[in-house]
Amino acid sequence: xxxxxxxxxxxxxxxxxxxxxTITRVEVRHPxxxxxxxxxxxxxxxxxxxxRIEGARRRGKYLWLPLxxxxxxxxxxxxxxxxxxxxxxAPAEKHLRVRLTLDSPDAxxxxxRPSPAxxxxxxxxxxxxxxxxxxxxxxxxxxPEIAHIARDPxxxxxxxxxFVTRVRRRTSGIKRQLLDQGLxxxxxxxxxxxxxxxxxxxxxxxxxxLTRAQVRELLGHTREVMREALGEGGxxxxxxxxxxxxxxxxxxxxxxxxGRENEPCDRCGTPIRRVAxxxxxxxxxxxxxxxxxxxxxxxxx
Numbered sequence: 001x002x003x004x005x006x007x008x009x010x011x012x013x014x015x016x017x018x019x020x021x022t023i024t025r026v027e028v029r030h031p032x033x034x035x036x037x038x039x040x041x042x043x044x045x046x047x048x049x050x051x052r053i054e055g056a057r058r059r060g061k062y063l064w065l066p067l068x069x070x071x072x073x074x075x076x077x078x079x080x081x082x083x084x085x086x087x088x089x090a091p092a093e094k095h096l097r098v099r100l101t102l103d104s105p106d107a108x109x110x111x112x113r114p115s116p117a118x119x120x121x122x123x124x125x126x127x128x129x130x131x132x133x134x135x136x137x138x139x140x141x142x143x144p145e146i147a148h149i150a151r152d153p154x155x156x157x158x159x160x161x162x163f164v165t166r167v168r169r170r171t172s173g174i175k176r177q178l179l180d181q182g183l184x185x186x187x188x189x190x191x192x193x194x195x196x197x198x199x200x201x202x203x204x205x206x207x208x209x210l211t212r213a214q215v216r217e218l219l220g221h222t223r224e225v226m227r228e229a230l231g232e233g234g235x236x237x238x239x240x241x242x243x244x245x246x247x248x249x250x251x252x253x254x255x256x257x258x259g260r261e262n263e264p265c266d267r268c269g270t271p272i273r274r275v276a277x278x279x280x281x282x283x284x285x286x287x288x289x290x291x292x293x294x295x296x297x298x299x300x301x
Contacts, residue, residue: 003061003186003190004152004186007062007077015056018102019053023048023053024103024119025100026048027045028042028044028045029098032129033126033132047135051071059146064146067140078126080095080128080129093123094127096123097124098123098124099121102122149181150181152185153219154223160219167183168207168208170206174204175193175277189277190259191229193258193284195224196284197283197285198225201218202291257272257285267285270286
């Protein structure tokens with residue numbers, strides 16, 4: 001699933017290509033991607049036609065495009081969703097689900113005679129269809145559907161000290177906490193493993209057994225990993241993640257832990273180990289990232 005750096009790369013592309021454009025026409029080619037919109041496919045399309053896109057924003061792994069009437073187009077990429085900007089005459093992608101025609105930047109929208117050929121198309125392509133789009137009523141500033149999601153570590157308003165305090169009050173493992181979108185958003189499996197490797201912490205270390213300094217260091221490494229990934233366009237292991245121009249990211253070439261089972265640790269040479277974790281996998285160095293000691297029977301941690 002795309003994580004914060006990948007979603008931010010997509011947001012930057014939408015900001016560059018879609019902001020300031022008016023949606024002249026909407027075609028829903030499959031109803032599943034708009035299943036969360038109570039209006040249904042036809043109502044979804046009608047709510048967007050004629051609306052001008054005023055911005056491109058993100059909270060964690062969610063994207064939204066504020067509209068000129070105070071509503072917002074809210075989207076989540078799921079496992080395989082893609083936003084692509086294409087010329088109108090480009091062949092339809094195999095898994096094209098929703099097509100939004102955008103006017104030319106300088107062409108006013110005429111409700112009587114829209115001219116889709118003047119502009120570009122914003123296409124939502126999703127092979128597995130776990131992603132989705134909906135119109136959030138009054139959601140231009142922050143869609144209420146995602147108000148419960150915490151800020152991400154790259155957000156200038158992220159509260160470092162509150163995060164440190166909350167982590168150290170919990171007995172759950174630190175990786176599980178990094179993946180808790182109510183505590184810190186945008187961090188997924190790949191970047192959690194990479195940040196933990198850099199911090200030399202095992203993912204099962206309980207939060208209440210970490211010092212404030214350790215949690216702050218881990219948060220710093222999380223930001224560092226994400227900023228580096230942003231600089232390389234995100235991480236692409238296959239063709240399912242691309243930016244709006246269809247280009248893959250290259251951060252997978254810089255990974256130290258994730259996906260490197262049995263390869264030597266870049267720090268000490270010990271083979272990287274993979275273990276099952278929450279229906280996925282965790283990758284770590286068993287020497288650099290010592291597993292926590294289990295308390296003896298009858299003793300509390």
